Amino acid sequence: xxxxxxxxxSVEFTLAASDKLAVYSKAPANIYTKGNxxxxxxxxxxxxxxxxxxxxxxxxVSIATVVVIExxxxxxxxxxxxxxxxxxxxxxxxxxxxxxxxxTGAATAAVMISGxxxxxxxxxxxxxxxxxxxxxxxLEAAVELAVGExxxxxVNSVTGANAFTVAASTAHTVIGTMAVATVTSGxxxxxxxxxxxxxxxxxx
Amino acid sequence: xxxxxxxxxRVTVTIAASDKLAIYSRDIVKVTQEVGYPNIIxxxxxxFSTVAGVEYTSDAFSVETIVTIETGDYSALxxxxxxxxxxxxxxxxxxxxxxxxxxxxxxxxxxxLSGIVTSAAATVAATLDTGTVMDAALEMAIGExxxxxCIKVGxxxxxxxxxxxxxxxxxxxxxVTASSSxxxxxxxxxxxxxxxRISI
Numbered sequence: 001x002x003x004x005x006x007x008x009x010s011v012e013f014t015l016a017a018s019d020k021l022a023v024y025s026k027a028p029a030n031i032y033t034k035g036n037x038x039x040x041x042x043x044x045x046x047x048x049x050x051x052x053x054x055x056x057x058x059x060x061v062s063i064a065t066v067v068v069i070e071x072x073x074x075x076x077x078x079x080x081x082x083x084x085x086x087x088x089x090x091x092x093x094x095x096x097x098x099x100x101x102x103x104t105g106a107a108t109a110a111v112m113i114s115g116x117x118x119x120x121x122x123x124x125x126x127x128x129x130x131x132x133x134x135x136x137x138x139l140e141a142a143v144e145l146a147v148g149e150x151x152x153x154x155v156n157s158v159t160g161a162n163a164f165t166v167a168a169s170t171a172h173t174v175i176g177t178m179a180v181a182t183v184t185s186g187x188x189x190x191x192x193x194x195x196x197x198x199x200x201x202x203x204x
Numbered sequence: 205x206x207x208x209x210x211x212x213x214r215v216t217v218t219i220a221a222s223d224k225l226a227i228y229s230r231d232i233v234k235v236t237q238e239v240g241y242p243n244i245i246x247x248x249x250x251x252f253s254t255v256a257g258v259e260y261t262s263d264a265f266s267v268e269t270i271v272t273i274e275t276g277d278y279s280a281l282x283x284x285x286x287x288x289x290x291x292x293x294x295x296x297x298x299x300x301x302x303x304x305x306x307x308x309x310x311x312x313x314x315x316x317l318s319g320i321v322t323s324a325a326a327t328v329a330a331t332l333d334t335g336t337v338m339d340a341a342l343e344m345a346i347g348e349x350x351x352x353x354c355i356k357v358g359x360x361x362x363x364x365x366x367x368x369x370x371x372x373x374x375x376x377x378x379x380v381t382a383s384s385s386x387x388x389x390x391x392x393x394x395x396x397x398x399x400x401r402i403s404i
Binding site: 001002004005006011013026053089091093140142143144145146148150151175176177187189191193202203 | 277
């Protein structure tokens, strides 16, 4: 996750030795280095005027360096480190350990919720597995989604000879082909469609 | 959507009774609780400090509680509620009503920007909007992209077709019956887009 600097504002921080600085904005942003010398008023030197819409990554600084970023008319994302990138521009997301649902009995509402929110459900379908989606009420208790928000998750069928089928539940409907064939993966999107309902779509 | 708190700053929020508090930051975040007793100046008690890079969810608060969140050298995301999660770390995105294209016609920028396009019964030739029309429909920089899915729920297939100008397709453009496919639309130059098939 990058840091966010609001438009028309500035931030000052210390870049550690050997670190680089990545900056992105839809408007040019000024990057200064700040120097402090005995008996002199501290001063800044323009390091880079970034281009709008172009992600800038500095060279590594040789010593700890105080930098100042000034945003223009658009917010600025920035990140520091040995290999900084603006993660928000790469669709990065958290991904903890996937959750296994290897039998219909194991695919409880709690397991399905945990797996969906983790991002990946794995399955070894020695026998056909039905993964029943959590009901609207169950999902509401687990995640604070606004109407019109959604999240994606996948079913990864790793071995076995059967299908994993995602099934609808109370106030949680499905659209698309919901059977994930063995040794394939299916991508789904769960969307809060109203104050009382969710819809899960098969995306791929 | 979670709330965002900038680095080296603080915010005071009221957590309702029975609510939990979820926090994520790449640095340590300190959460303190305001406490007050009669005839004593109000003070703060440290409730907990989070671990850098680890999403933390508190237990439910038994009563309405005023807490202060203080960030370190990185911004923090936080959310309160009965089931709070840091939605930004789970790829939460806006998903309005999907676009619908049930007959041969234009697969408009609005349809694919919705994120999902559904298509029923007929055989459909879905012609992408031209690069010029795409430029007018959204503010994308060169090198930016977005993903969208097509769900063919009825019989027959849907074929994504290049526009007359400025919008080509790379990969198998056919979404067969009773299947879903994922595409990525990328701006490569002014008024020029390429849509890639990225998954079946």
